[in-house]
Amino acid sequence: MTEPGKVLYVIVCAAGAARDVGRLVALAQDEGWIVQIVATPSALDFVDVPTLERQTGRPVRSRYRTPDEPKPPRADAIIVAPATYNTVNKFAQGITDTYALGLLAEAPGLGIPVVVLPFVNDALATRVPFRRSVESLRAEGVRVLAGPGSYGSKAESGSEPESGLAAAEGGSRENAPWALALKELSRG
Known part of the structure; x- marks a missing residue:
């Protein structure tokens, strides 16, 4: 359980699993987090914005605020x-061409814990640029849940995860990757 009032930013990207991010929201809220959803512009087509806004009680953000809009609470952690x-x-390279990437670019420098749960196919996951990016992010203290025994292409494609993490996480298969990200965050 987290301290009451702690704010978790959930940054959602345009992958098939985005449609189920409400499961992560529910699990995080059960642990006491206040959840702010930040969607990449492309992810807006993958999520049910009104449902997520009702679930969190907060607007789904995908762009920088205008000067007259209220400032959102600062993240205590990011998934x-x-x-x-x-x-x-782009996160590894420090590219900030979206609001979501701008938040991610600052997080390590501000000491905000970040957990990344990649959902990429095998062809992309084995590419040198991706492997270098994962190594670079880990070197900065970002916890990237990629590699043997983690979620990724097999979970994205609907096939069985490589290591049966759903059972290991003590929940349903549908909640397993989301629970894994929260568990990693709680490790401090």
Whole structure:
């Protein structure tokens, strides 16, 4: 259980699993988090914005605020799920061409814990640029749940995860990757 009032930003990218991000929201709220959804512009087509706004009680954000809009609360932690190949690589390179990437670019420098749950296919996950990006992010303290025994292409395609993590996480298969990200965040 987290301290009451702690704010978790969930950054959602345009991958098939984005449609189920409400499961992560529910699990995080059960642990006491206040959840702010930030969607990449492309992810807006993958999520049910009105449902997520009702679930969180907060607007889904996908762009920088205008000067007359209220400032959102600062994140105490960030989970990027599902994280795409594009977002992982841009995050590692410090590219800030979207609001979501701007938040991610600052997070390590501000000491905000970040957990990244990639959902990429095998062809992209084995590419050198992706592997370098994962290594680079890990070197900065970002926790990237990629590699043997983690979620990724097999979960994205609907096939069995490589290591049966759903059973190991003590929940349903549908909640397993989301629970894994929260568990990693709680490790401090």
